[in-house]
Amino acid sequence: MAHPLLAEVTAANPDLPPHMVKNLLITSQCISLARTTNLSKAKDFVPQVIGTSVAAQASPTANYQRLIRFFRDGVDGYLPELHRCIQDVSVKTIGNFPARSLKKAKQLVIDGTKWLTREDKVHFLTLCVVVEGAAIPIASCDLEKAGHSSQAERITFFDQVGEHFDLKGMVLLGDREYVGIEWFKSLKLERGIDFVVRLKKGIYHDQVNEKRGRSWQAMNDRLKKNKKIKLVSKLVEIGGCEYRYIIVRNPKAGHPDEDDFVYFLTSLTNAKYAAEQYSVRWQIEVTFRHLKSNGFNLEEMRVEGKDKKELMMAILSMVFAIMVAEGAKFYRRNPKARQQKKDHRRGVITLVHSTFRQGYSIALKSLSTLDRAARYLNRIFKKAKPIKWAHV
Secondary structure, three states: OOOOOOHHHHHHOOOOOHHHHHHHHHHHHHHHHHOOOOHHHHHHHHHHHHOOOHHHHOOHHHHHHHHHHHHHHHHHHOHHHHHHHHHHHHHHHHOOOOHHHHHHOOEEEEEEEEEEOOOOEEEEEEEEEEEOOEEEEEEEEEOOOOOOOOHHHHHHHHHHHOOOEOOOOOEEEEOOOOOOHHHHHHHHHHHOOEEEEEEOOOOOHHHHHHOOOOOHHHHHHHHHHOOOOOEEEEEEEEOOEEEEEEEEEOOOEOEOOOOOEEEEEEOOOOHHHHHHHHOOOOHHHHHHHHHOOOOOOHHHOOOOOHHHHHHHHHHHHHHHHHHHHHHHHHHHHOHHHOOEEEEOOOOEEEEOOOHHHHHHHHHHHHOOOHHHHHHHHHHHHHHOOOOOOEOO
16 A cells, blocks of 8 residues: 555656555665664564554564565566666755755766675675765666676666766766776767776876877876976877876875875866866765665675665665765754864865764654655655756
């Protein structure tokens, strides 16, 4: 039976049966309240979420089976519809940020989080959009392997992302594994997405040396000799396309395993701007930490199969967006509460209480019961502003 207060959500997702919308919400709430993806622990919150109805008096085993059944039924009959609904909630949540914040949301970050279970290798390739300094996941897929993603896997991933998002004109930030001639072409030429990718020290030297101007070694020597120079750059040709190769002083130089310089390749024309953009990339690592040890204990996930794992990750991404939105709203209303500290190892300023953790405490009140959560989601849908890069 559909929950009477979920009118806005069910109306926006007519292809998904109302009872699945309700069960999606219940499952999301239990995972959030339990702070874990382990459904055998999340089941203990089913009575609190549902309330004092007859169903809430079910045995712990029955409550566990309810959550298990949602994943089984979702994968068997409603998987595309569930993913669309989850993306819809996430986009509407992002659409509740101020218009000025959405206008500035031009940065994308790609990275993967991976771990081993007794049965499987899990590798979630994840794409985030950066809003008010937080990396909010908008798409992910399980590559089911321990190693790096291939160019073909990333291109296929972006083909799937393109079904829901038009990311033309945005800037993608990636670490050293996200390189490759075909990958670069697919981003800039086929999708209109600019990129800034950090490079390993030893690659693309030949392309740098072939182009007229300073050699790779000469660029490094110039930075070494003149401490006032922050970066050097040069146009290079790779795979028939022209990009800018950049060398920047490493703010972490002097730490173990850190080089004196950092190397980038970008499709942007302004080298200083490109290097400044990349400083935001580490936010996706913060997001992964919140999804794992500092929030939902992602690695405790016990559902089996690629589809169920991706559905779980989508649910966490949706709830993460809600909590970041609540934390950002709190700090906008209470700017003096934004206490900061310096991370000397990374050389960056961070919040004492992260936007996510601040929002987690606030959002749990709205997610404590089904009635409250339904009202909360309806408010999100009514107040959301359209986002030009999202056409969910």
